[in-house]
Amino acid sequence: MKAAVTTELGAGFRVEDIDIDDPREREVLVRVKASGLCHSDLTVSVNDYGVPMPAVFGHEIAGVVEAIGPDVTEFVVGDHVVASLVHSCFECDRCRAGKPWQCTDPNKWARTPDDPAKLSRGGERIEDFQGIGGFAEYSLVSENQLVKIPEEVPFDAASVLGCGVVTGAGAAINSADVSVGDTVAVFGCGGVGLNVIQGARLAGAKTIIAIDLAVEKFELARKFGATHVVNPADGDTVEQIRALTGGVGVDKAFEVIGLNLTVRQALESLAMGGQVYVVGLQRPDSTFEFEFDPDLMVGQNTIQGVHMGTSSIKDDIAMFAQFYLQGRFNLDDLVSKHIGLEEIDEAYVELKTGKTARSVVVFD
Amino acid sequence: MKAAVLREIGGPFLIEDVDIDAPNAHEVLIDVKASGLCHSDLLYAQRGGIPVPIVMGHEVAGVVRAVGDAVTVFQPGDHVVGCIVRACFNCAHCRNGKPYQCEHPDAVERPADAPSRLRQGDENIAGFFSMSGFAEQMLAHENQLVRVPEDIPFDRACLLGCAVATGMGSALNTGQVRVGDTVAVFGCGGVGLNVVQGAALAGARRIIAIDPVADKRELAERFGATHTVDPLAADAVDAVIALNHGEGVDKAFEVAGRKDTFAQAVNVLGPQGIVLTVGVQRMNDPASVKIEKGVREPQHGIRGVHMGSTNPRIDLPFYAELYQQGRLNLDDLVSTRIALADINEAYANLEAGKVARAVIVFD
Numbered sequence: 139m140k141a142a143v144t145t146e147l148g149a150g151f152r153v154e155d156i157d158i159d160d161p162r163e164r165e166v167l168v169r170v171k172a173s174g175l176c177h178s179d180l181t182v183s184v185n186d187y188g189v190p191m192p193a194v195f196g197h198e199i200a201g202v203v204e205a206i207g208p209d210v211t212e213f214v215v216g217d218h219v220v221a222s223l224v225h226s227c228f229e230c231d232r233c234r235a236g237k238p239w240q241c242t243d244p245n246k247w248a249r250t251p252d253d254p255a256k257l258s259r260g261g262e263r264i265e266d267f268q269g270i271g272g273f274a275e276y277s278l279v280s281e282n283q284l285v286k287i288p289e290e291v292p293f294d295a296a297s298v299l300g301c302g303v304v305t306g307a308g309a310a311i312n313s314a315d316v317s318v319g320d321t322v323a324v325f326g327c328g329g330v331g332l333n334v335i336q337g338a339r340l341a342g343a344k345t346i347i348a349i350d351l352a353v354e355k356f357e358l359a360r361k362f363g364a365t366h367v368v369n370p371a372d373g374d375t376v377e378q379i380r381a382l383t384g385g386v387g388v389d390k391a392f393e394v395i396g397l398n399l400t401v402r403q404a405l406e407s408l409a410m411g412g413q414v415y416v417v418g419l420q421r422p423d424s425t426f427e428f429e430f431d432p433d434l435m436v437g438q439n440t441i442q443g444v445h446m447g448t449s450s451i452k453d454d455i456a457m458f459a460q461f462y463l464q465g466r467f468n469l470d471d472l473v474s475k476h477i478g479l480e481e482i483d484e485a486y487v488e489l490k491t492g493k494t495a496r497s498v499v500v501f502d
Numbered sequence: 503m504k505a506a507v508l509r510e511i512g513g514p515f516l517i518e519d520v521d522i523d524a525p526n527a528h529e530v531l532i533d534v535k536a537s538g539l540c541h542s543d544l545l546y547a548q549r550g551g552i553p554v555p556i557v558m559g560h561e562v563a564g565v566v567r568a569v570g571d572a573v574t575v576f577q578p579g580d581h582v583v584g585c586i587v588r589a590c591f592n593c594a595h596c597r598n599g600k601p602y603q604c605e606h607p608d609a610v611e612r613p614a615d616a617p618s619r620l621r622q623g624d625e626n627i628a629g630f631f632s633m634s635g636f637a638e639q640m641l642a643h644e645n646q647l648v649r650v651p652e653d654i655p656f657d658r659a660c661l662l663g664c665a666v667a668t669g670m671g672s673a674l675n676t677g678q679v680r681v682g683d684t685v686a687v688f689g690c691g692g693v694g695l696n697v698v699q700g701a702a703l704a705g706a707r708r709i710i711a712i713d714p715v716a717d718k719r720e721l722a723e724r725f726g727a728t729h730t731v732d733p734l735a736a737d738a739v740d741a742v743i744a745l746n747h748g749e750g751v752d753k754a755f756e757v758a759g760r761k762d763t764f765a766q767a768v769n770v771l772g773p774q775g776i777v778l779t780v781g782v783q784r785m786n787d788p789a790s791v792k793i794e795k796g797v798r799e800p801q802h803g804i805r806g807v808h809m810g811s812t813n814p815r816i817d818l819p820f821y822a823e824l825y826q827q828g829r830l831n832l833d834d835l836v837s838t839r840i841a842l843a844d845i846n847e848a849y850a851n852l853e854a855g856k857v858a859r860a861v862i863v864f865d
Contacts, residue, residue, distance in 0.1 A: 232773070239801070240773040242749075313801070401793065410595065410603045420794035427790045430764075430783040434806030438603060438676075440776075441791075441805075443798035448774070 141257070141274035142482050143264060144183045145192045151183070151273060151482040156194070156259045158274070161207035164247055164281045168219060171293035173272040173499040174198030174473075176301050177328065178419055180486050182267075187422055193265035194257055196272030196499075197223040200287070200296035204276065212281050218291070219284045220459075221277065222300035222451040223268035228282055239448050247280040273482060275501060285455040291462060294476065294498045295469035298329065299455045301446075302472065302496065306333025306394070308447015308454060309417045311341050314390045318342030321386075323379055323407055324364070326394035326418060327355040329472060329496045332362045334392045334417065336468055339363030340461070347382055349375060349400075362468055379407040387412060394418045401426055405433060405441065413440040417447075476500045505557045505620070505637035506845050507627065511550040514846045515636065520557065521621045522639050526612070527572035529619075530644050532564035532582060535656035537635040537862040540664050541691060542782055544849050545759075546630070549785070556628040557620055559635025559862075560586050563650070563660035573644050581654075582647045585663040585814035586631045589645055602811050610643035635660075636845060638864055648818040654825060657839060657861045658832035661692070662818050665835065665859060669696020669757075670821060671810020672780045674704055677753050681705035684751040686742050686770050687727070689758030689781060690718040692835060692859040695725045697755045697780065699831055702726025703824070710742050710751070712763075715855050725831055733766075742770040750775055757781045761789050768796055768804070776803035780810075839863045 139158055142151035161167045179195040181187075203217040213219065226238035227246035248269055249256060256278045257264040257271055270277055287296050306329070310316045320343045324334045327350040338346050339362070348356065348364035356367040368378045380387055389412050391404035396418030404414040405428070426441075428434060434441070447454075461467035475497045477485050485497035503522055506515035525531045538561030546552050562584040566576050576582065589601030590609035610632045612619060618626035619641045620634055627634075634640055650659050669692070673679045677697075685701045687694055690713040701709045702725070711722035712731040719730040731741040743750060750772030756764045759781030767777045768791060783789075791797055791804065812818075824830035838860045840848050848860040 237774070242773075398793070410605075411600070416793060416798045420798060422794055424793050425790045426793040426797070427788045429785070429788050430779055430806065431785060434779060434804065435808055437806065438808040438811070439806050440803050441797065442776075442803040443793075443801045445799050445801045448801060 139275040140479060141194045141271070142196070142479055143192050143194055143259070147186060147191065148184050151195065153480045154259065156257055156264060158276050158278055159254055159256050161205055161210070161278060163207045163209045165207040165278050166203055166210055166213055166219070166281050166284055167205040168199065168201040168221065168277045168279055169204045170199050170201040170272065170275055170277050171501055172200045172297040174297040174302065175482065175485055175489065175497045175499070177489060179267065180489070181419055185421065189267060190265045192262070193267055194271035194274050195267045196274070197221070197268045197270045198297045198301045199270060199272040199277055200293040200299070201277070210281050213284065213286065217286050218289050218296070220287050220296050220300045220455055221270050221272070221279045221283050222285065222304060222455065223270060224283070224304070224446045224449055224451045225269065226282055238450050239446065247282050273479065273499065285452055287455070287459045288463060291459050294473050294500055295462065296459070297498055298469060298472045298496060299458055300451070302329040303333050303458050303469070304449040304451060304454050305417065305447045306330040307337030307340070307458060308449040309392055309415055309444045310334050310337030312448040313442065313444040314392070314413065314415050316341040316343050316390060319344045320390060321345040321383055321388045321409070323347040323349060323388045323391040323404065324394060325349045325392065325400045325404055327359045328394065330417060331394040332358060332472060334394055335359060335364050336362040340467065345383065347379055347388065358471060361471060375403050376406045383409070390415065392417055396420050398424065398426055405439065408437060408439050411438045413442050415442050415444050417444045472496050473498050503638040504842060505634065506559070506842055507555050507557055508547050509555045511554065512548055517843050518622065520627060520637065522641055523617060523619050525568055525570040525641060527570040528644050529570045529641055530566055530573060530576050530582070530647055531568040531639060531641050533567050534562055534564040534635060534638055534640050535864055536563045536660040537561060538660045538665065539845065539848055539852060539860045539862070541852060543630065544852065545782055552630065553628040555625065556630060557634035557637050558630040559637065560584060560631045560633045561660045561664040562633060562635035562640055563656040564640065567639070575644060576647065576649065580649050581652050581659070583650050583659050583663045583818065584633050584635065584640070584642055584646050585648055585667060585812065585818060587646070587667070587809050587812050587814050588632055591645060599813055601813055602809050610645050636842065636862065648814050650818070650822045651826060654822055657836055657863050658825065659822070660861060661832055661835055661859065662821055665692040666696050666821055666832070667812040667814070667817060668780065668810040669693040670700035671812040671817060672755060672778055672807045673697050673700030675811035676805060676807045677755065677778045679704040679706050679753060682707050683753060684708045684746050684749070684772070686710045686712065686751045686754040686767065687722070688712045688754070688756050688763040688767055690722040691757070693780060694755070694757040695721060695835060697757055698722050698727050699725040703829065708746055710745050712738055712742065721834060724834055738766050739769045753778065755780055759783050761787065764789055768802065771800065771802050774801045776805055778805050778807050780807045835859050836861050
């Protein structure tokens with residue numbers, strides 16, 4: 139099948155013919171109809187986060203079930219599905235306690251290095267990123283990573299459900315527990331940031347301040363629910379946020395960029411008792427410095443890490459798909475552009491210039 | 503009246519005669535019966551950040567002697583304790599049950615142009631957290647006082663307003679410890695022991711207390727710790743995780759006020775675990791966390807604790823009642839009773855790690 143392969147860090151995404159195995163045990167073979175370009179795929183294909191090479195990246199897929207392994211119970215051929223890189227075994231104590239995002243055995247259903255490779259090229263193993271390897275015509279995914287969605291949801295819109303949506307909207311709804319009347323700030327209006335904004339709006343936040351250097355993103359930010367926008371070029375970001383909140387600051391600040399500087403700004407923009415949610419992927423070796431008393435204790439603040447929006451994907455993805463069909467959740471505007479598998483490199487260059495929210499590879 | 507006065511940062515407390523004013527409209531004059539020696543007073547006395555001359559002491563229990571003419575909640579003879587939480591009871595935070603986040607804590611202070619509560623001749627003497635407990639009498643705003651049952655001995659009751667409020671509150675309020683939680687507590691002094699017993703009251707499954715002093719570990723067990731760790735005998739992080747059946751904990755309380763114990767606290771967390779920073783840390787000495795691997799990816803939290811998120815008029819009577827029922831240990835918090843004149847020696851012992859809490863008792 140055709141797949142975009144990355145042979146080593148920084149080598150980009152090259153379309154090649156590779157082999158994909160048949161589904162074993164609880165695996166599902168998905169015919170990929172849409173595959174979103176998440177910024178994280180780029181980050182981990184360039185920096186060393188420990189992903190074995192060569193690899194097929196991509197993890198935001200929507201498609202149709204083509205074949206199922208003998209132990210699959212949740213899906214049948216023809217189902218429309220979305221994959222997520224959230225791994226939960228659904229059998230450990232944490233999963234059984236209703237907290238699958240704390241799963242202690244996330245790789246339970248993954249193939250081991252001793253098993254035949256899911257993906258290969260002339261006998262050479264190719265890594266399927268996050269058990270999905272979405273930049274490909276087909277994907278072999280364990281059923282614990284798949285969610286069935288209504289057929290009415292278009293594939294390109296559905297593809298963003300598995301990562302950007304659950305990460306962003308989940309950060310607001312699950313991780314931060316945004317409630318009616320809250321004031322929030324969202325640093326970064328990319329694919330994930332827009333979902334933080336609309337998650338906060340869905341949850342009833344009163345004030346949603348969107349911060350981004352790229353002013354062309356403000357229109358989308360407003361469309362997704364931002365009540366105010368802040369351009370750091372207009373003056374001190376923290377001062378601007380305080381001015382918009384009567385000097386008090388925000389209850390919840392989401393850092394969706396992945397920089398030390400904006401984590402600090404988020405912390406300084408908090409009201410008494412407020413929390414910073416660190417959503418954006420930071421560099422693996424990055425550290426954050428702070429003073430206990432002035433930075434954290436006087437303001438009674440919290441710095442809270444967020445991974446994949448603290449999501450329970452089987453429930454959350456199904457829920458957001460329903461909200462979309464009700465017209466209460468925007469997926470269409472998260473997809474800026476349709477591209478072919480061979481256009482991934484180019485699309486990532488555009489992403490870095492800030493011109494697009496999300497390009498999606500579409501397959502016939 | 504006699505009071506322990508600090509005249510220079512880093513200097514000793516000097517026992518002197520100090521004049522105390524009569525209560526204005528919203529103030530209460532109390533005869534101090536017991537006054538606890540909190541470590542925080544000593545830290546500020548040594549590091550600065552306070553005006554001098556000053557009478558410190560903020561863990562106070564006593565009897566109301568006189569009230570201002572707008573005071574309706576207290577009357578002479580009432581047994582009261584002071585609480586470090588300063589609140590106006592008028593702002594949005596106070597209205598919403600969060601006086602510890604009050605927007606106008608200065609409401610409990612006299613205006614700048616009013617005569618000072620404490621004086622020595624022409625010299626104004628400051629209070630600490632708007633209280634001045636190292637003295638025979640104290641003049642405080644009624645908002646900082648809570649009435650307590652008369653059958654609670656003063657030398658136990660005084661601890662309610664700081665050590666107990668901070669420790670219990672860190673566990674119950676800020677930390678939201680729940681039945682079945684696993685907890686680690688770094689530092690078993692006066693506050694740490696109350697974190698331990700708060701976690702025990704809340705039904706934590708495992709409470710692992712870490713302290714280099716053997717006597718404190720023993721005390722921690724008496725207060726409800728299920729396990730203890732000597733960080734000098736073994737790697738604290740490895741030991742905590744081993745005792746927690748190979749997993750990280752849900753909540754780790756840093757009560758020692760040190761950077762190394764803070765780092766350990768982060769490293770003993772399980773998925774979605776949080777560190778509660780309770781201990782007063784050195785200023786101008788930042789901590790550093792691995793923001794991606796130590797915070798974001800495992801979904802850890804770091805939460806600054808302020809006075810145990812205490813609502814004094816609600817929490818203190820609750821703790822007092824628990825003591826009456828035998829469900830809250832105050833007795834073992836008091837290691838030694840002293841006279842006002844012994845304050846410097848008692849603080850020296852505290853620094854040497856010898857005591858949980860010394861309490862000044864007045865006849």
